[in-house]
Amino acid sequence: MKPIRKTFGNELPFSLLLHYKETKSPQHELPDHLHHWYEFVYVYRGKGTFFIDQTFYEMCQGDIIVIPGNTVHRGFPDKEEPVTSSAVFFSPYLVNNNTFSEAYTYLRLFDTAKKNKQYKYTLPPEHAQIIESDILAIHEEWEQRRPDGGHAMALLLHLALLHLNRYCLPQAAEPGATSTLVPDWFREALAYINDHLDGQLELHALAKRAAVSSAHFSRVFKQRLGMNAGEYISTKRIFAAKDRLLQSNDKIEQIAMSCGFESMPHFYRTFKKYTDMTPAAYRKSNRPS
Structure with missing residues (x-):
């Protein structure tokens, strides 16, 4: 299955898109979101589960989900009380061009979330109202x-x-709650994959490490994430490669090997499948001039 991606056309003003106050359902939620834009989701009401990077979160009123670019994520609305939320998508280049004399890091929360692997924040009513007003104004x-x-x-x-x-960063120092939404072995498998992208991650070895059968491992992966284990691993590796392409001057061959691709043809083929461009073209078109 080729992953479904959010696509953003050049007709959008200043590379920004808003899905305003949409009520989600399992039928209308994308199986997985794979895009390089940044995103934040604000929950007005309802319930659901949100998967991002390697963690599952419960969603409820007043929650903010912060999603850096190139991060696998997916929402799971509750069948009885589906989530109503707004999602704001934007290119990081839209906020990196600061025209003020004093530098301010608008993406600091996203950088902190990715570093700490803490992507959900809950706002008190007085702060939630301000964020609601911001989204409404957009x-x-x-x-x-x-x-x-x-x-x-x-x-x-x-x-x-x-x-x-201002309202979420003070929560970043707080220890994140351990997710009880998935079995321990599955959560540990996600963490292991995340920490060993440069090595061999074969299905039978992952299942053996989790002490479950390969069939059960694959079935739970598909049920929980909407993609199989192989697709998830490939996506994580491509996202890691995209980060390295933009954040380092390493040769493309070095990046491919460090992200777990055993041959350059396989890397180029997989990269083109997920991005519709070559690694060199991606680096050239996405690096600030």
Whole structure:
């Protein structure tokens, strides 16, 4: 199965997209989200489960889910009380071009979330109301389609990110709760895969390490993540390679080997499948000039 991806066209003003107050259902939720844009999700009401990176979170009113680019994630709405949420997608380049004299890291919360592997934050009502107002303002600008609306939405996004930093970062020092939404062996398998992308991750060896059969391992993976273990591992490896391509000057061959690809043809073929471009083209087109 080729992973379903979010696609964002050039017609979007300033590389920003908002899905405003949508009520999710298992039929309308993408099996997996694979994109390089950044995203945050705000929950208004309802229940559900959210998988990101290697952790499952329960979702409820007032929750913020922070999703850095190139991070595997998927939402699972509750059948009885499906989640109603807004999702804001944006290119990191939209907020990295700071025009103020004093530097401010608008993506600090996303960087901290990725470093600490803590992606969910719960806002008290007074802070939740401010974030709701920020998202509503972006939505209203989008609806009005003014000639300068794109600029206004970019400014409003900066304000929303500032508020998220202000209200969520103090929670980043708090220890994250251990997820009880999946079996221990499955959670440990996700962590093992994440820490050993540069090695051999064969299904039978992973299942043996988890003390379950290969068939059971595959079945639970598909049920929990909507993709099989091989697809998940390939996706994680490609995302790791994309990060290395942008954050280092290492040769492409070195990056491929360090991310667990045993041959360059396999790396190029897999990279092209997931990104529709070659590694060299990705590095050239996504690095700031």
